[in-house]
Amino acid sequence: MSSRELPAFIEGFGPVRPFQGLVQPPAQVTRAAARVCPAVAGRDKMLRDIEAAFDACNIGHGATLSFHHHLRNGDQVLNQVLAVAARRGLKDLRIAASSLFPVHAPLVEHMRSGVVSRLATAYVAGPVAVALSQGALTTPVVMQTHGGRARAIESGELHIDVAFIAAPAADRQGNLSGAQGPAACGPLGYAMVDVQYADRVVAVTDHVLPHPVCPIDISQEQVDFVVRVDSIGDPAGILSGSTRPTTEAVGLQIASTAAQVIRASGLLREGFSFQTGAGGVSLATSIYVKSLMIEGKVQGSFGAGGVTGYLVDMLEAGLFRTVFDVQCFDLKAVESYRTDRRHQAMSASLYANPHNRGPVVDQLDAMLLGAAEIDLDFNVNVTTGTDGIILGGSGGHADTAAGAKLALVATRLAATAGPKIVERVGCITTPGATIDAVVTEAGVAVHPSREDLRGRFRAAGLEVLGIEQLRARALSISNGAQLRAPDQKDTRIVGVVEYRDGSVIDVIRQSARASL
Numbered sequence: 001m002s003s004r005e006l007p008a009f010i011e012g013f014g015p016v017r018p019f020q021g022l023v024q025p026p027a028q029v030t031r032a033a034a035r036v037c038p039a040v041a042g043r044d045k046m047l048r049d050i051e052a053a054f055d056a057c058n059i060g061h062g063a064t065l066s067f068h069h070h071l072r073n074g075d076q077v078l079n080q081v082l083a084v085a086a087r088r089g090l091k092d093l094r095i096a097a098s099s100l101f102p103v104h105a106p107l108v109e110h111m112r113s114g115v116v117s118r119l120a121t122a123y124v125a126g127p128v129a130v131a132l133s134q135g136a137l138t139t140p141v142v143m144q145t146h147g148g149r150a151r152a153i154e155s156g157e158l159h160i161d162v163a164f165i166a167a168p169a170a171d172r173q174g175n176l177s178g179a180q181g182p183a184a185c186g187p188l189g190y191a192m193v194d195v196q197y198a199d200r201v202v203a204v205t206d207h208v209l210p211h212p213v214c215p216i217d218i219s220q221e222q223v224d225f226v227v228r229v230d231s232i233g234d235p236a237g238i239l240s241g242s243t244r245p246t247t248e249a250v251g252l253q254i255a256s257t258a259a260q261v262i263r264a265s266g267l268l269r270e271g272f273s274f275q276t277g278a279g280g281v282s283l284a285t286s287i288y289v290k291s292l293m294i295e296g297k298v299q300g301s302f303g304a305g306g307v308t309g310y311l312v313d314m315l316e317a318g319l320f321r322t323v324f325d326v327q328c329f330d331l332k333a334v335e336s337y338r339t340d341r342r343h344q345a346m347s348a349s350l351y352a353n354p355h356n357r358g359p360v361v362d363q364l365d366a367m368l369l370g371a372a373e374i375d376l377d378f379n380v381n382v383t384t385g386t387d388g389i390i391l392g393g394s395g396g397h398a399d400t401a402a403g404a405k406l407a408l409v410a411t412r413l414a415a416t417a418g419p420k421i422v423e424r425v426g427c428i429t430t431p432g433a434t435i436d437a438v439v440t441e442a443g444v445a446v447h448p449s450r451e452d453l454r455g456r457f458r459a460a461g462l463e464v465l466g467i468e469q470l471r472a473r474a475l476s477i478s479n480g481a482q483l484r485a486p487d488q489k490d491t492r493i494v495g496v497v498e499y500r501d502g503s504v505i506d507v508i509r510q511s512a513r514a515s516l
Helices: 050-057 077-087 106-113 127-134 146-155 189-197 235-239 249-264 280-296 309-316 331-339 348-352 397-403 451-459 467-477
Strands: 064-067 093-097 116-121 141-143 162-167 200-205 225-228 273-276 300-307 320-328 343-345 366-369 373-375 406-410 437-439 444-446 493-498 504-509
Touching: 050 077, 050 162, 050 200, 050 225, 064 077, 077 093, 077 106, 077 162, 077 200, 106 116, 106 127, 116 146, 127 493, 146 189, 146 348, 146 397, 162 189, 189 320, 189 348, 235 331, 249 280, 249 406, 249 437, 249 451, 273 280, 280 309, 280 366, 280 406, 300 309, 300 331, 309 320, 309 331, 320 331, 320 348, 331 343, 348 397, 366 397, 397 406, 444 451, 444 467
Parallel strands: 064 093, 064 162, 093 116, 116 141, 141 493, 162 200, 200 225, 273 300, 273 366, 300 320, 320 343, 366 406, 406 437
Antiparallel strands: 437 444, 493 504
16 A cells, blocks of 8 residues: 555546555556558658658647657757757647656756646656756656556557657668667667557657668667658767766675675575666676676576666676666667677566566566665655655666565665655655665665565674664764655645556655745
C-alpha cells in the first residue's frame, strides 16, 4: 500500500489509481494496435526538412510527439522539432520524452507559451526540472519508470502520434543505426518501443549512408520518413553526469563494502548477472566486483543496463558472456557496441517492462542503486531534492529494484543538505519493499524481510546495523540539520509519480523554494 495520502482525482491528469504494494502482473494483457501507413513503391522517404515532416505527418494542435535520449545532454533533435512547432503556432502538444537534460532548456519557454501543455518522462534534470517544480506546465508532469513508459506505450495508455528518432546514421529507406556516424551513441533501446506503436515515425539524421545500413538497429518497415539536418547533436554529451569512479576515501569505503555485500549474499557465483549505475560509487563498486570475480574465477552470464566502459572492461576480461545494453553512458561503450557482437542491444521493453513475457531486470542477481535519500521504511527518493525541486526521476531505478534478487542502495550517510537517511522521504520513487539492503560508510542496514541476508553479512564480518541506527548516525554527523522544505499539502500538484505498473505512488507539489 502507498504510504502517501493521494487525491482521488488530479486536474490535468485524471482519476488516480493508488499504488497498492507489490502485486503479480495480470495473467494477460492486451497491447494496442499500431496504425501503419503502407509505403508506396518508388516513393522517396527523404523529406527536405523538419517543417516538411510536420506537413507529411499532419501534426496539429494537441499532438503527442515522442523523443529518445540516447544522446543525453548532447541531443538537439527535440529542440529543433519544437522550434518548428512554435513557428507554426501549434499549441497544447504533449511531449513523451524518455528523458530530458539541461540541453533541453528551450523546452521551458515552450511550456510557458503554451506550445507544450503536457509532458511524460522517466527523468528530467536542469532548467526544465526547475521550471516544472515552479509550475510552468499547465498540467502535472507524469514521471514514469523506463519499464513503465514502455508498458504505457504498448498498452495504449501513452499513444504517440509522431515519434521523432534522432538517428546517428540512416539510409534513404529508413534503416537506422546508432553505431555509425559522427554522433554515434550506441543502441537505440528507448526508441525501439516508440517506433513500434507510433502512428508516424520520422528519423532525423545528420549522416545518410547508401541503402542498406549495416548493422541495423531500427529497420525500414518501422520508419515513415527521413530528414537530414546539419547536426543531431554532440555525442560528447553522452558523458553527462559522473562517469568516473570515485577516488574519495568515504566513497571507496562504501564501494568496497558494497562489493563485499554482493559476495556475502552468495550470488557471486558462476552465471552471476549484474547491473550498476554510472555514478562514482557505483563505478568504483564495479571495479571491486571485477577483482572479486577474477579472484574467485567467476564468469558471469551478463552485465546489463545503461552500459559504461567499466562494464565493457569486465566483458573484455571474460567476466561476462554478454552485455545487454539499452543505452550507452560513455564513448567506450559506444565503440564496444560497434565492434563486439557480444555487446547486444535491448529495447526498453525487453529491459524493464513488467507486462511482457520476461524483462531482463527479472534475471538480475545484483543491482547497485543510488539515492538522494532513503527513509526508515527503505523507501528511496531519486526524484526530488530536500528543497522539493525535481532533480531526476526513476529511470530504471524502480524497475531494477523490483526485479533483482539483491537490490542494494549505496549512499553516504549525509550530504551538504543534511542527512540522507531520513524519517520520511520527500518523494517515493522506489518502494522500500523492493530494497534489500542499504550500504553506507557506517555499515549495512538490511530490510526486515531479508533476515537471511542479515545472517550472511554478519558471518562475513560486515557491520550490520538497523536503519534507525544509520539514521541516528546520519543526524549526528549533520549536527541534527534537516534542511528539507516543509510539506506543502495544499499547494498545486506539479508532478505525478507513477510506479512501473502505472499506479500512482506519489505526487510532487509546487516547491515553496522555486517560485516563478
